[in-house]
Amino acid sequence: MMRKLHKSMFKKVIMTLLVMGLAYALYPNFIKNPNAEASDNIVIGTPTNEELSILETASDLLTPYNYLNKQSLTANRLMQVTSNMALPSQYNDVFITWESSHDIVTIEDNISDFVVASPQGSLTIHVYQAIVASTPSIFQGAQKFELTATFNYHDVQLIKTYVGAVVPVMPDDFLGGVLFTAIRYASLFIEGVLTTLGLSLSGTIIGFALALVLVGLRLQKPTLRDKKITGLLKKVGSGFSKGYITIFRGTPMIVQASFFWYGLGLFNDALLCGLFVVSVNTAAYIAEILRGSIQSIDKGQTEAARSLGLTSIQTMRHIIFPQAIKNSMPAIGNEFVINIKDTAVLSVIGIFELFNQTTKIAGIHYRQLEAYLVVAIIYLVLTYSITWLLQRVEKKLDLQVIELPSSN
Amino acid sequence: MNKIIEIKNLKKSFGNTEVLKNISLDIYQGEVLTIIGSSGSGKSTLLRCLNLLEEPNEGIILFEGSNLLDQTTDINLLRTKMGMVFQSFNLFNHKNVIDNCILAPIQVLHQEKRMAMDYSLEMLDSVGMKDYAYQNPNALSGGQKQRVAIARALAMKPDILLFDEPTSALDPEMVGEVLEVMKSLALQGMTMVVVTHEMEFAKEVASRVVFMDNGIILESGTPDELFNHPKEERTKQFLKRVR
Numbered sequence: 001m002m003r004k005l006h007k008s009m010f011k012k013v014i015m016t017l018l019v020m021g022l023a024y025a026l027y028p029n030f031i032k033n034p035n036a037e038a039s040d041n042i043v044i045g046t047p048t049n050e051e052l053s054i055l056e057t058a059s060d061l062l063t064p065y066n067y068l069n070k071q072s073l074t075a076n077r078l079m080q081v082t083s084n085m086a087l088p089s090q091y092n093d094v095f096i097t098w099e100s101s102h103d104i105v106t107i108e109d110n111i112s113d114f115v116v117a118s119p120q121g122s123l124t125i126h127v128y129q130a131i132v133a134s135t136p137s138i139f140q141g142a143q144k145f146e147l148t149a150t151f152n153y154h155d156v157q158l159i160k161t162y163v164g165a166v167v168p169v170m171p172d173d174f175l176g177g178v179l180f181t182a183i184r185y186a187s188l189f190i191e192g193v194l195t196t197l198g199l200s201l202s203g204t205i206i207g208f209a210l211a212l213v214l215v216g217l218r219l220q221k222p223t224l225r226d227k228k229i230t231g232l233l234k235k236v237g238s239g240f241s242k243g244y245i246t247i248f249r250g251t252p253m254i255v256q257a258s259f260f261w262y263g264l265g266l267f268n269d270a271l272l273c274g275l276f277v278v279s280v281n282t283a284a285y286i287a288e289i290l291r292g293s294i295q296s297i298d299k300g301q302t303e304a305a306r307s308l309g310l311t312s313i314q315t316m317r318h319i320i321f322p323q324a325i326k327n328s329m330p331a332i333g334n335e336f337v338i339n340i341k342d343t344a345v346l347s348v349i350g351i352f353e354l355f356n357q358t359t360k361i362a363g364i365h366y367r368q369l370e371a372y373l374v375v376a377i378i379y380l381v382l383t384y385s386i387t388w389l390l391q392r393v394e395k396k397l398d399l400q401v402i403e404l405p406s407s408n
Numbered sequence: 409m410n411k412i413i414e415i416k417n418l419k420k421s422f423g424n425t426e427v428l429k430n431i432s433l434d435i436y437q438g439e440v441l442t443i444i445g446s447s448g449s450g451k452s453t454l455l456r457c458l459n460l461l462e463e464p465n466e467g468i469i470l471f472e473g474s475n476l477l478d479q480t481t482d483i484n485l486l487r488t489k490m491g492m493v494f495q496s497f498n499l500f501n502h503k504n505v506i507d508n509c510i511l512a513p514i515q516v517l518h519q520e521k522r523m524a525m526d527y528s529l530e531m532l533d534s535v536g537m538k539d540y541a542y543q544n545p546n547a548l549s550g551g552q553k554q555r556v557a558i559a560r561a562l563a564m565k566p567d568i569l570l571f572d573e574p575t576s577a578l579d580p581e582m583v584g585e586v587l588e589v590m591k592s593l594a595l596q597g598m599t600m601v602v603v604t605h606e607m608e609f610a611k612e613v614a615s616r617v618v619f620m621d622n623g624i625i626l627e628s629g630t631p632d633e634l635f636n637h638p639k640e641e642r643t644k645q646f647l648k649r650v651r
Contacts, residue, residue: 303461304498304557308512308564309488318511323502 045156054094055151055158062088062096064147064162067129070116078164079142082135086114086127087147095152098128102145104166106131138168138180170365177370185361189378192357195271197382199278199346199353200339206275207282208332214287217241219294241287248284253277254345261349274346274353282335286328289335293328294320329397333390337383354378410437411470412568412599413458418467420453427453428464429623435568435601440594442602442610445620446646451603454620455572458601459490472567488516491561495573497553499545505532505556506541509563517564524563531559535589551582555589569593571602607650611635619643 041059043052064073067084071077087098089111098107107130114127136143142165151158170180182189218241222231248256257277260266267273297320305315347356354375362371413435420428427450435441443451456462458469460476460483469476471486500508509528513519519527532538535555545553554574561569571590575583587609594600594613604610610617611631618628619640627640638644 298496298498300494300496300498301500304492304494304500305512307459307461307487307490307492308560309484309516310512311484314515318515319500326502 042159043156044159047153047156051153051156052158054092055153055156058091058094058096058151058153059149059158059160062091062149064130064164065114065116065127067114070114072116073164075163078162079167081132081164081166082169084132085130087130087149088114089126089128091125093153097150097152098130099148099150100130100145101148102143104133104136104143105145105147105164106133132166135166135169138183140168142167170367174370177365177367178373181361181365181367181370182374185364188357188361189354189374192352192354192375193378193382195352195357196340196343196354199271199274199343199351200336203275203278203282203339203343204286204332204336206279207335208286210279210283211286211290214241214244214283215290215294218245218287218291245284245287248281249288252345253281253342254348256281257346257349270350273349274343274351277346278339278343282339285335286332289328289331290324293324293331296327297323326397330390330394333387333394337386337390340382340386341379409439411435412437412472414468414470415454415458416468416470418454418457418464418469420450420457420462420464427623428457431467431623431625433618433625435599438597438599439615440600440602440613441616441618442604442614443618443620444604444607444610444646449620450623451620452572455570455601455603458570459487459492461492484516488512488564489567491564491566491569493554493557493561493569493571493574495576497545497550497557497577499553499557499560501545504542504544505537505548508545508556509560512560513563527565528559528563531562532556534562534592535559536585549582550578551585554578554582554586558586558589558593568599568601571600571604573603573605575604575606605650607635607647619646621646 041056043055047055064078065071065086065088066073066077066081067086070086073081073085085105087096087107089096100107107128109128111126111128113124115122115124117123130147144163144165147162147164149160149162151160168180168184170177170184217237220234220238222234226234257274260277261270261273267276301319301323302315305319306312310318343351343353344355346353347359350356352360358371358375362368411434413433415431415433415435418428418431419426431450431454433454443454445451453462457464458471458476464477467477471490474481474486476483476486499505500511503511506525506528509531510521510524513524513528514521529538529541532541535558537552537555537559540548540552540556545556548556558569558574574590575586578586583606587606590600590602590609591613602609602614614631616628617631617634619626619634619638621642627634627638627643634643635647638647
């Protein structure tokens with residue numbers, strides 16, 4: 001029955017993943033951030049090498065600027081336009097004309113002066129002003145436009161296309177801000193959710209495997225029939241396990257993470273280090289869960305097995321352990337839920353799990369309240385739905401459903 | 409008659425409490441030995457010493473010639489020849505009835521699964537539980553559980569069966585079915601040591617009855633001798649009370 005159940009569970013998990021993937025692929029365009037695109041230069045006429053190099057220098061140096069803060073709009077920033085732009089009209093003997101492909105950006109005819117900062121001090125250049133007609137609402141999403149710049153030098157031309165997008169602006173009101181944060185940065189939140197879920201799930205699974213070793217060592221007890229060296233080894237193993245559990249349960253995970261990442265510097269990859277910390281931490285807790293569970297199995301089970309001639313190892317493997325695992329499934333599932341929340345501390349070593357993503361998002365608009373409210377809701381939905389799912393599995397496995405504390 | 413077990417000067421104490429004080433007892437092939445006595449008299453401890461579920465402090469237990477208390481004795485091997493039936497059944501809760509029975513034959517005796525299944529089903533049939541082979545133990549009544557426990561012990565083809573108050577945890581109406589099974593085993597010549605409060609069973613089935621009191625064997629004899637003509641005052645008192 002167990003095996004059958006596992007098969008159907010497996011199917012369900014695969015189906016859920018497929019549906020999630022499909023939803024992500026098809027989900028409305030406005031949630032996705034448009035990506036910056038590179039475009040090729042087109043040359044018209046037959047320029048000499050010298051003429052070509054002058055045109056290319058001009059096209060490399062001159063870019064659209066943000067009219068307000070006078071920053072040069074790189075390919076990525078051009079994808080996040082919210083206000084008017086300044087488009088250079090002249091560079092030495094090179095004259096530039098601009099065209100916009102979309103009504104949302106209109107280019108004025110008159111040329112004005114524009115002061116930009118440069119490494120050589122401030123510099124005045126001539127620009128056309130490009131007016132952003134209106135910013136779209138969050139539901140309309142980013143509005144793409146193309147700016148075509150024609151660089152004229154004598155009778156040769158170089159045409160360059162900039163791809164940009166006018167993006168929604170965060171509303172000033174709270175609810176609008178929450179909605180904006182949730183939709184505009186959905187892909188960032190989803191990245192965070194995936195990292196958090198991946199870390200907690202694999203951390204719990206690896207932690208469980210480590211816990212098996214730990215609890216195996218922990219329960220070693222020298223008996224009178226043991227040889228001296230066996231007895232000694234058992235004591236060492238049990239002592240190691242006890243020490244391990246005490247240390248990892250007795251120190252905060254944020255300290256462990258900093259210790260391994262900044263202190264020892266054993267890892268090249270923060271994510272790997274984070275996975276290590278979650279795993280070794282979870283192992284300590286699950287080892288204690290398993291120990292309690294093993295010790296709570298009725299002594300009669302051991303006696304019956306031993307009276308049939310099973311060795312202590314066989315008894316553990318065939319009788320005690322399967323029952324203990326079954327009984328501790330709710331508590332181990334609970335560890336997974338706890339990990340979903342506790343991996344937030346791994347932001348300290350620079351992993352972009354859900355919490356760190358949110359800090360990043362909050363920093364974009366300096367609107368902390370909206371961002372942290374959204375993430376609180378996401379965490380709640382995650383933990384609640386996983387708790388619900390685990391309880392259903394427990395019911396199917398015919399386990400006793402028990403209320404467990406929600407944090408370490 | 410062959411002695412299957414010889415107990416010599418057996419002593420066992422838990423902390424400062426002496427539970428078995430110098431017990432000597434022989435058990436013969438094919439006999440049904442019942443041990444009676446009040447609670448705390450040490451009868452269960454004596455039984456549990458026979459397959460070393462309790463480690464005695466002193467003494468000798470010879471089982472088919474080898475001393476159980478010798479450090480070099482392979483106790484697991486000897487346990488396969490001594491089946492035990494417990495008061496609280498102790499069926500493996502996570503396995504169904506047939507899996508309970510075939511586990512040890514496969515794991516310990518290294519029998520092939522087919523063979524172990526066939527023999528276990530035969531044993532379940534002999535206790536009237538063949539139809540329940542694929543049931544979960546939790547779905548069974550107490551009497552049914554105990555009959556499965558007996559079949560599980562029999563599946564190892566033991567030389568002797570030890571019963572530790574096999575009917576004490578049962579509803580009165582379930583006691584009969586278990587005693588019936590034990591009776592038929594006795595008739596087939598199985599060597600049995602039974603710790604029990606069932607005086608009727610002792611009278612009817614036992615070939616010898618031992619009365620234990622306060623850690624010693626006070627009196628032993630045939631059921632007729634012990635129940636109808638007890639010598640010791642303490643035995644008379646006990647028998648009067650349990651009637």
